[in-house]
Amino acid sequence: MPKVSIIGAGMTGATTAHWLAERELADLVLVDVLEGMPQGKALDMFEAMPIIGKDVDIVGSNSYEATKGSDIIVITAGLPRKPGMSRDDLLTANAGIVGKATTETLKYSPDAIYVVLTNPLDTMAYLAMKVGNIPANRIIGQAGILDSARMRAFVAMETGVSVENINCYVLGGHGDEMVPLTQHSNIAGIPLRDYLPADRLEAILNRTRKGGGEIVNLLKTGSAFYAPSAAIAQMVEAILKDKHLIVPCAAYMQGEYGLKDMFFGVPVQLGRNGIERIVEYKLDADEQSAFDKSAASVKETIEALKNLVKLS
Numbered sequence: 240m241p242k243v244s245i246i247g248a249g250m251t252g253a254t255t256a257h258w259l260a261e262r263e264l265a266d267l268v269l270v271d272v273l274e275g276m277p278q279g280k281a282l283d284m285f286e287a288m289p290i291i292g293k294d295v296d297i298v299g300s301n302s303y304e305a306t307k308g309s310d311i312i313v314i315t316a317g318l319p320r321k322p323g324m325s326r327d328d329l330l331t332a333n334a335g336i337v338g339k340a341t342t343e344t345l346k347y348s349p350d351a352i353y354v355v356l357t358n359p360l361d362t363m364a365y366l367a368m369k370v371g372n373i374p375a376n377r378i379i380g381q382a383g384i385l386d387s388a389r390m391r392a393f394v395a396m397e398t399g400v401s402v403e404n405i406n407c408y409v410l411g412g413h414g415d416e417m418v419p420l421t422q423h424s425n426i427a428g429i430p431l432r433d434y435l436p437a438d439r440l441e442a443i444l445n446r447t448r449k450g451g452g453e454i455v456n457l458l459k460t461g462s463a464f465y466a467p468s469a470a471i472a473q474m475v476e477a478i479l480k481d482k483h484l485i486v487p488c489a490a491y492m493q494g495e496y497g498l499k500d501m502f503f504g505v506p507v508q509l510g511r512n513g514i515e516r517i518v519e520y521k522l523d524a525d526e527q528s529a530f531d532k533s534a535a536s537v538k539e540t541i542e543a544l545k546n547l548v549k550l551s
């Protein structure tokens with residue numbers, strides 16, 4: 240059985256384990272700094288396995304040693320932004336957490352593939368790659384599947400068509416400047432641009448860009464976790480089953496789309512070696528300018544990180 244370790248057993252980490260256990264995809268380890276919490280969640284989840292008839296080990300720990308020999312490491316550990324905390328404070332705090340999670344897990348699983356979720360996502364994936372000296376194919380940020388799924392959900396609500404018929408692609412950085420594509424996104428092959436009136440489409444794009452905030456405003460004490468964890472589970476499944484699945488993810492750019500030395504949301508093909516290739520879409524002028532704007536915003540956060548934290 241493959242082994243997947245999830246660092247950060249909070250809402251997203253634990254729910255990721257839930258999706259993975261239900262699909263009997265891998266033995267699971269939950270690691271968190273909170274004493275007893277990952278152990279308690281893991282035991283509770285394992286006690287559900289006889290009911291659903293799935294044979295997977297689920298272990299909780301406060302120590303990284305438990306992650307030994309993992310095929311995939313998922314990093315969801317992080318702090319939410321608290322009142323009075325600046326963006327830079329959050330960046331420094333999460334950089335410390337993600338940096339440690341990376342170096343500690345690498346000691347026990349030097350060949351693992353990393354899936355990073357902690358925000359600011361594109362920058363945290365960049366940090367993990369640099370501190371761990373991880374090859375580009377083995378480090379992937381989760382954002383695009385989630386943002387695209389939100390767009391698909393909103394299109395389904397608007398049209399009443401099955402979510403299975405709705406294919407949407409949201410590229411770019413995981414922030415307000417994300418780039419929902421309307422030419423490549425389609426309903427059963429019909430471009431969204433042709434299917435929906437312009438004003439309805441625009442409303443969906445706006446709601447997609449603010450999708451994370453909409454959930455935060457409703458929950459009040461946390462952020463989204465069902466859809467983010469489902470997105471991680473899809474990535475993990477694609478890797479473990481060597482599916483060669485093309486999905487939008489944050490990947491290290493080495494000239495693709497004219498971008499270099501940064502993580503950015505693009506369509507990637509996922510298989511047993513992680514990122515097998517980056518797919519380059521032809522963008523029209525509007526999409527390209529939105530893409531450039533989003534890239535500039537991600538670059539800015541990476542530069543801020545470099546000013547706050549020493550990277551090799």
Ligand code: APR
Pocket residue numbers: 246247248249250251252270271272273315316317318319336339340356357358359461462463464
């Ligand atoms: N090592 C391991 N776990 C840690 C560490 C650390 N150094 N620091 C914090 N954690 C744990 C927390 O104890 C908490 O259980 O990370 C977990 C984060 O879980 P939640 O607060 O429930 O947050 P969640 O909704 O799961 O989101 C996780 O994803 O959306 C991003 O950056 C955002 O921090 C958020 C992360």
